[in-house]
Amino acid sequence: MAKTSKRAVAKVDFRKLYPELYRESKNIVEVRAAKGIFLAVDGVGEPGSQAFQDAIGALYGLAYTTKFTLKNAGLGDFAVPALECLYFDDPATTPRDQWRWRLQLRIPEQITARTLADVRRALTEKKGLDTRAVKRIAWAEGRALQVLHVGPYNEVGDVYRRLAAEAGARRLSCTGPGHEIYLNDPRRVAPARIKTIVRMPVRAVRT
Numbered sequence: 001m002a003k004t005s006k007r008a009v010a011k012v013d014f015r016k017l018y019p020e021l022y023r024e025s026k027n028i029v030e031v032r033a034a035k036g037i038f039l040a041v042d043g044v045g046e047p048g049s050q051a052f053q054d055a056i057g058a059l060y061g062l063a064y065t066t067k068f069t070l071k072n073a074g075l076g077d078f079a080v081p082a083l084e085c086l087y088f089d090d091p092a093t094t095p096r097d098q099w100r101w102r103l104q105l106r107i108p109e110q111i112t113a114r115t116l117a118d119v120r121r122a123l124t125e126k127k128g129l130d131t132r133a134v135k136r137i138a139w140a141e142g143r144a145l146q147v148l149h150v151g152p153y154n155e156v157g158d159v160y161r162r163l164a165a166e167a168g169a170r171r172l173s174c175t176g177p178g179h180e181i182y183l184n185d186p187r188r189v190a191p192a193r194i195k196t197i198v199r200m201p202v203r204a205v206r207t
Helices: 052-072 113-125 153-171
Strands: 029-033 036-044 085-086 099-109 135-139 143-151 172-174 180-183 195-204
Touching: 036 052, 052 085, 052 099, 052 113, 143 153, 143 180, 153 172, 153 195
Parallel strands: none
Antiparallel strands: 029 143, 036 099, 036 135, 085 099, 085 180, 143 195, 172 195, 180 195
16 A cells, blocks of 8 residues: 655745845845734843743744644644844833833744634643733834844844934934844854844834
C-alpha cells in the first residue's frame, strides 16, 4: 500500500512579505505599514520587569502553539516574527516604572478568535499557561520613519531624537507611539550587538 503524506502548506513569513518593514538600514527611511493582525498584551511598568516577562511568555506560548496546531493539522503555517513593543509615554517626563507599553507579535489574518480560543484551552489544560491577557487586534501604523539601532537598549533614546530631528527636516511631525522591533535575543548576544528597529509614526505638518 502506498504511503500517504500530508500536503505541504505555504508558510507565511512577514519578513519576506514586507521586507521594507524589517530592513536593517542604519540610514533613516520612510515606510508605510498597512493594517495587520497581532497578538498583543498591554501593560505598565519598566521594560524587563516581571509583568513584561510574563507578557512575553504568554505571547510566545500562544503564538507557537497556534503555529504548530495549524501546521500539524495541515491548515497553514507561519514564521513567528520578531517581538515588537509600542511605548505610549514620553520617557523624558514619565518614570520607567509607569511606562505604558504594548508587546505584540504579528500573525496571519486567517487566524481567527475562534482558532485562538481552542488553542488557549489546550494551553491551559496541558501546560497551565493562562493567555487571557493576550488579545487579537487589528492595527495600522501608517506612515513612519524607521532606522536600525545596534547597541544596548538604554541607548535607544538617542535614536528617537534622531528620528524626531529627521521628521522636522522633512516637515513631518511625530505622532507616536514609539515602536521597537527586536531582531535578536539579548540573552544570546552581547549588548553592543543587539539589533533593534526603531520606528516613529509621522504625518505631514499642516501649514
